Amino acid sequence: MRSLSLRARAESAPPKRRLFLTPYFFVLPAALVFAVFMLYPLFEAFRMSLFDWKITPGTTSLFVGFENYAHAFRDEVFWMALRNTALYTLVTVPGQMILAMLVALALDAVPRGKVLFRTLFYLPVVTSWVVVSLLFVYLFESSEAGLVNYFLMHIVHIISEPIPWLREPGPAMVAIMTLGIWKGVGWSAVIFLAALQGISAELHEAAMIDGANGWQRFWRITVPMLRPTLVFVLVLLVIGGFNVFIPVYLMTGGNPLHRTETILTYMYNQAFNFLEFGYGAALSYILAAIIFVISFVQIKFLRQPVEV
Amino acid sequence: MLRPQKFLSHTLLYAALIFGALVMVIPFLYMLSTAFKGQIYILEVPPSFLPKEITLQNFVDAWQSNNFARYFGNSLMVALATTAVSLVVSAMLSYALARFDFFGKNILFYAILLTLMLPNLMLIIPEFVLVKNLGLRNNLFGLVLVYLAFSIPLNTFLLRGFFEGLPRELEEAVLIDGGSYWTIFWRIVMPLSTPALATVAIFTFLFAWDEFTWALTAIDDPLWRTLPIAIATFHGEHATQWGLVFAASLTAIAPVIFVFVSLQRYFVKGLTQGAVRG
Numbered sequence: 001m002r003s004l005s006l007r008a009r010a011e012s013a014p015p016k017r018r019l020f021l022t023p024y025f026f027v028l029p030a031a032l033v034f035a036v037f038m039l040y041p042l043f044e045a046f047r048m049s050l051f052d053w054k055i056t057p058g059t060t061s062l063f064v065g066f067e068n069y070a071h072a073f074r075d076e077v078f079w080m081a082l083r084n085t086a087l088y089t090l091v092t093v094p095g096q097m098i099l100a101m102l103v104a105l106a107l108d109a110v111p112r113g114k115v116l117f118r119t120l121f122y123l124p125v126v127t128s129w130v131v132v133s134l135l136f137v138y139l140f141e142s143s144e145a146g147l148v149n150y151f152l153m154h155i156v157h158i159i160s161e162p163i164p165w166l167r168e169p170g171p172a173m174v175a176i177m178t179l180g181i182w183k184g185v186g187w188s189a190v191i192f193l194a195a196l197q198g199i200s201a202e203l204h205e206a207a208m209i210d211g212a213n214g215w216q217r218f219w220r221i222t223v224p225m226l227r228p229t230l231v232f233v234l235v236l237l238v239i240g241g242f243n244v245f246i247p248v249y250l251m252t253g254g255n256p257l258h259r260t261e262t263i264l265t266y267m268y269n270q271a272f273n274f275l276e277f278g279y280g281a282a283l284s285y286i287l288a289a290i291i292f293v294i295s296f297v298q299i300k301f302l303r304q305p306v307e308v
Numbered sequence: 309m310l311r312p313q314k315f316l317s318h319t320l321l322y323a324a325l326i327f328g329a330l331v332m333v334i335p336f337l338y339m340l341s342t343a344f345k346g347q348i349y350i351l352e353v354p355p356s357f358l359p360k361e362i363t364l365q366n367f368v369d370a371w372q373s374n375n376f377a378r379y380f381g382n383s384l385m386v387a388l389a390t391t392a393v394s395l396v397v398s399a400m401l402s403y404a405l406a407r408f409d410f411f412g413k414n415i416l417f418y419a420i421l422l423t424l425m426l427p428n429l430m431l432i433i434p435e436f437v438l439v440k441n442l443g444l445r446n447n448l449f450g451l452v453l454v455y456l457a458f459s460i461p462l463n464t465f466l467l468r469g470f471f472e473g474l475p476r477e478l479e480e481a482v483l484i485d486g487g488s489y490w491t492i493f494w495r496i497v498m499p500l501s502t503p504a505l506a507t508v509a510i511f512t513f514l515f516a517w518d519e520f521t522w523a524l525t526a527i528d529d530p531l532w533r534t535l536p537i538a539i540a541t542f543h544g545e546h547a548t549q550w551g552l553v554f555a556a557s558l559t560a561i562a563p564v565i566f567v568f569v570s571l572q573r574y575f576v577k578g579l580t581q582g583a584v585r586g
Contacts, residue, residue, distance in 0.1 A: 030397035031416060033460060038423055044434035045430065045431060099328075115572070126514065128517075135335055135336075147355050284432075284433065287430060
């Protein structure tokens with residue numbers, strides 16, 4: 001390395017080169033996989049959504065235009081799934097962000113043990129959704145033997161009868177959302193902590209000399225300085241919230257009677273249990289459109305026009 | 309010297325952090341204790357964290373009677389193949405995007421950005437039809453191809469950012485010495501990018517190791533199940549044998565937690581790249 005650098009040019013960043021074949025040699029392998037297994041399915045999903053799609057060999061699929069989309073708007077279960085998905089997002093996103101901010105502020109303030117606590121808070125994040133979903137099925141057992149019921153009945157004495165958590169729609173949503181928050185807090189907290197550590201201590205000292213208290217400093221210094229990070233985390237968490245699938249699929253399967261269904265569990269069931277591939281594809285395009293619009297609006301209105 | 313006020317506030321902060329950490333860890337401890345309990349003790353009231361007798365029976369049962377070693381091997385092969393191939397092809401694509409001008413470059417880059425925003429699950433229906441038509445159902449190769457497609461956009465996005473920051477002088481020197489871009493890529497760019505490649509490799513491996521929904525859809529022959537499918541099916545088949553389910557789960561998450569604890573700095577780097585820079 002040292003001998004090579006003797007010959008290094010002083011000029012920095014020469015213009016990008018235009019070569020004939022070399023670039024494609026580098027691009028081709030990844031682009032091929034990307035095109036066949038990502039872009040093609042993306043178009044194919046849209047095409048399928050316009051058909052009463054038949055998967056069985058020998059049958060012809062019927063072109064129905066936008067009927068699958070129209071059907072969704074008349075489908076009560078779709079609206080229920082949309083409501084549940086929105087509820088999950090509205091509860092778990094602020095839940096994760098507020099708790100994560102508290103954790104990050106505490107970790108930023110303490111002198112020792114940052115790495116240990118960060119590791120512990122991050123454990124649920126690295127654990128697979130399948131494992132934590134099954135773990136929460138066990139914790140939210142309907143009988144008295146379930147850890148959550150036992151805790152609520154005999155330790156804090158909030159309830160007198162065990163709650164049949166995953167058998168009733170309301171409590172089941174509570175259990176699913178608790179899992180969502182519990183699993184996600186560490187992710188946001190680590191990102192927030194890294195951003196907090198990037199804020200210079202001098203800003204806070206100057207504000208302290210001017211007589212600002214902790215509350216004022218949080219809103220006037222920390223939040224504005226963290227704004228890009230907060231928007232980034234918000235957008236990703238909202239996307240994640242609308243994509244909730246595995247915990248619902250494994251904890252309730254959308255039951256009882258579709259009352260805990262989310263868009264993706266409904267899409268999955270329609271496609272792979274009822275073989276309604278066209279309808280499923282339409283549902284996935286509706287979800288993508290919702291996510292796209294919401295992300296766009298968030299980025300447009302929350303990002304500062306001028307970077308600080 | 310700490311002032312008394314500061315000492316008090318630190319004590320309160322530690323108390324709050326310990327409470328939070330307990331909430332994070334207790335479910336894991338409960339899972340651990342259940343896995344080490346004999347079958348009869350499991351649904352006891354009051355629930356207990358300390359097994360009266362510690363036994364490895366659940367782990368032995370999981371491995372011996374339930375084909376678990378095979379599922380572990382399937383997962384390992386799929387995750388390793390996905391990681392290795394995705395790393396090389398994403399790095400090649402990222403290098404081209406960072407260094408060359410070529411026809412179609414912008415379209416390709418915007419397509420990658422677009423798919424980064426889309427939920428992978430939205431493609432699962434056409435992927436299923438495609439893989440079925442290619443005869444790749446119940447085939448680990450079918451899993452790897454789709455995992456590659458899912459991982460390439462994010463990996464390319466991260467590596468491209470890193471490559472753009474690499475100094476170009478060394479590359480110029482290689483060209484002057486008559487070396488090719490292929491040499492530059494393997495001898496200079498890749499070695500200089502080890503930290504970024506490690507981060508990308510860890511996240512790709514974890515993704516492929518944990519992926520559930522596509523494997524559930526593409527595989528229905530028990531021989532080709534991966535660990536997440538095996539564990540979920542396990543739960544379905546042995547709904548009351550929680551000790552067995554958690555022994556299997558612990559086997560699946562142990563390598564992940566080991567990798568996470570020993571390579572933590574790469575995790576943090578991967579997470580905060582892009583996020584903090586805004």
